[in-house]
Each structure stands twice: as C-alpha cells, then as structure tokens.
Amino acid sequence: MPAPSPDAEAERSVVLLEGEVPSPLNPPKGCPFHPRCPVARAECSDTPPETVVDSVGHQVSCHLF
Numbered sequence: 559m560p561a562p563s564p565d566a567e568a569e570r571s572v573v574l575l576e577g578e579v580p581s582p583l584n585p586p587k588g589c590p591f592h593p594r595c596p597v598a599r600a601e602c603s604d605t606p607p608e609t610v611v612d613s614v615g616h617q618v619s620c621h622l623f
Contacts, residue, residue: 575596
C-alpha cells in the first residue's frame with residue numbers, strides 16, 4: 559500500500575459550484591445536477607444519464623462518460 563502524501567490536499571483543485579441545490583420535492587427534469595454543472599449540454603436538461611460502472615467499481619451518472 560502506498561504511503562499517503564502530505565501534499566495530497568495541495569494537489570487537488572477546488573471547484574466552486576454556483577447556483578442553488580434543487581428541491582428534492584421538485585427536482586429538475588433530466589440530470590438532477592445540470593442546473594449547477596459547468597459543462598452541461600442540452601441533453602442533460604432532458605434525459606437522465608445512465609449509471610456507468612468502470613473496471614474498478616467506481617460509478618458515474620453523466621452523459622459525458
């Protein structure tokens with residue numbers, strides 16, 4: 559197992575999301591994250607993305623993957 563890097567936090571970039579978190583009682587159509595996503599496309603506002611599982615078991619629900 560690799561030793562943790564003391565500089566790991568310094569290597570991460572911070573992404574500040576703008577906008578409000580949508581209401582769980584009235585979620586947006588399509589991807590629930592599209593109103594706050596900086597790379598959202600037209601399909602994001604209409605179609606919910608499928609969940610994809612990669613070779614190590616990570617899951618993502620995004621039209622870009």
